[in-house]
């Protein structure tokens with residue numbers, strides 16, 4: 326993964342310069358003109374993912390993670406106004422023909438949605454939904470897919486309606502559907518949020534082992550920084566629709582630079598008590614209508630100064646390799 | 661899991677049994693109401709048959725012969741017994757029995773309602789789904805406005821306008837009357853299409869709005885995105901994934917409109933001079949022909965209950981989850 330500034334500096338080319346990244350999001354802005362007018366709910370987001378790479382996107386609820394995931398597969402609702410480009414395998418997803426788009430969706434990008442219950446059709450059996458996708462071209466049968474996501478008793482699950490399954494089973498069915506057409510990239514949008522803790526672990530392990538065996542690239546979206554450390558080689562942190570920090574996961578966890586990342590990390594370490602809000606950062610993410618100009622984190626930030634009324638640009642953080650940061654007064658620097 | 665399936669099935673059975681038991685009870689209640697209302701009406705069947713100048717003695721003899729002086733429960737029991745054997749009695753005005761009169765009128769009304777339902781459901785499906793897919797854009801707004809107008813327009817007036825336009829001004833269709841199918845499809849069709857369209861209009865308008873709302877709701881659901889996001893083509897998603905869920909509500913509402921369709925048929929048959937059940941009822945009332953009024957009311961109620969039963973079962977078939985709830 327490579328990240329660039331929002332202001333047109335060329336994004337750093339991956340080591341193998343001949344191949345374009347699998348997914349390249351550049352200057353992506355998403356607005357909902359009806360609801361929020363001209364506010365960029367996603368604001369100049371840049372993100373690339375290489376083939377086979379695991380990247381985490383982290384941030385509190387309402388930071389635009391799901392929108393980013395949906396934009397990657399061109400699945401945003403019709404009410405969204407999009408600028409910037411999203412290229413999959415070198416092709417602009419919004420300029421694709423119908424056939425190309427149908428191929429990109431499913432066979433190029435598989436999505437595991439956040440809410441498994443609503444993301445499955447209540448009127449169709451799990452098997453019918455899986456079969457429908459497999460028919461479009463798959464290396465495995467529906468039964469094999471269900472077995473590969475750790476579901477036993479596949480015959481019963483095939484016949485069951487979603488409401489007859491447990492939360493964990495539903496999430497696995499959804500993963501099976503996402504993997505059915507052997508995608509090159511899987512976008513997993515908080516696939517464990519709705520599940521209880523032990524099952525969360527199983528699902529994360531499942532995703533990791535599937536990623537290794539099938540070798541797809543994975544965009545793992547989560548609000549839990551501790552969770553991604555087990556999975557992702559790289560991590561991008563989002564706040565209020567903007568990318569604020571990114572880099573190798575291990576680096577970021579060891580030495581967070583952005584005050585928001587530092588706060589996330591702290592609260593994630595004390596998350597055993599499962600506080601719904603971040604104990605170490607006061608307040609919560611604002612609604613898009615109330616996004617601040619300049620640094621959107623400024624009302625919750627301990628380091629904020631007058632400078633922060635301007636928008637900090639995401640750029641290479643000079644103090645460490647491959648790290649990008651959008652902050653005037655990062656953690657761990659004397660000013 | 662296993663027990664979920666069985667409980668769904670027993671729920672289903674229990675629901676069906678309950679409806680099957682309830683249906684005759686409802687009919688009995690309706691019969692009683694019809695019987696009492698007609699009985700209390702100021703119409704004197706003796707006078708209706710014997711004429712205004714019959715003397716008291718003649719009328720008393722008539723009453724005794726027809727058991728009109730028996731206590732009400734006895735008369736009601738006799739009535740129910742007759743009805744149960746499909747003997748609806750004699751018309752006191754016309755030479756035919758009520759059975760014969762209904763035998764002639766019933767098929768006409770059935771044809772009218774079937775044709776109207778076919779027209780209404782087809783057009784509502786096409787327009788409703790189109791509007792839902794174009795939500796917020798001009799076709800949606802045009803369809804919505806037209807539906808609102810036709811739903812509110814009085815059917816009587818629409819019928820007269822229709823006759824004025826198609827029969828009088830353009831001369832494309834007959835202004836009324838009935839041509840049986842034996843007289844040839846074209847004659848039959850041109851005698852039926854006018855009343856059927858007029859009967860269908862408010863029904864189609866209402867169904868269009870219900871279907872539009874329901875399909876638009878359904879299209880906005882997450883599972884649609886799941887299917888599209890997996891590369892399933894849009895029209896397949898609409899037909900295979902969305903419609904089965906989206907049509908559950910419209911089918912339930914169908915039951916409500918059956919009643920409206922029936923009362924609409926009375927009006928439309930009168931306007932188009934179609935000799936169906938509605939016309940039979942209206943003339944029966946005008947002539948004080950109690951046997952005919954009762955017969956039509958009973959047959960109409962039975963049809964209504966039966967159609968609703970079918971609609972309920974259809975709904976259950978589409979939405980098995982409701983069986984579990986309903987069966988409890």
Ligand SMILES: Nc1ncnc2c1ncn2[C@@H]1O[C@H](COP(=O)(O)OP(=O)(O)O)[C@@H](O)[C@H]1O
Nearest residue numbers: 357360366385386387388389390391392402613
């Ligand atoms: N369809 C939509 N219409 C209007 N606003 C939306 C829509 N979807 C998401 N948003 C807004 O965009 C912001 C980001 O949402 P989302 O991407 O779901 O955040 P996250 O996944 O990080 O919790 C939220 O403030 C949400 O209210």
Ligand code: SF4
Nearest residue numbers: 620623626633652653
């Ligand atoms: S730019 Fe300013 S307000 Fe924003 S995170 Fe950095 S220090 Fe805090």
Ligand SMILES: [Mg+2]
Nearest residue numbers: 390391439515
């Ligand atoms: Mg989300």
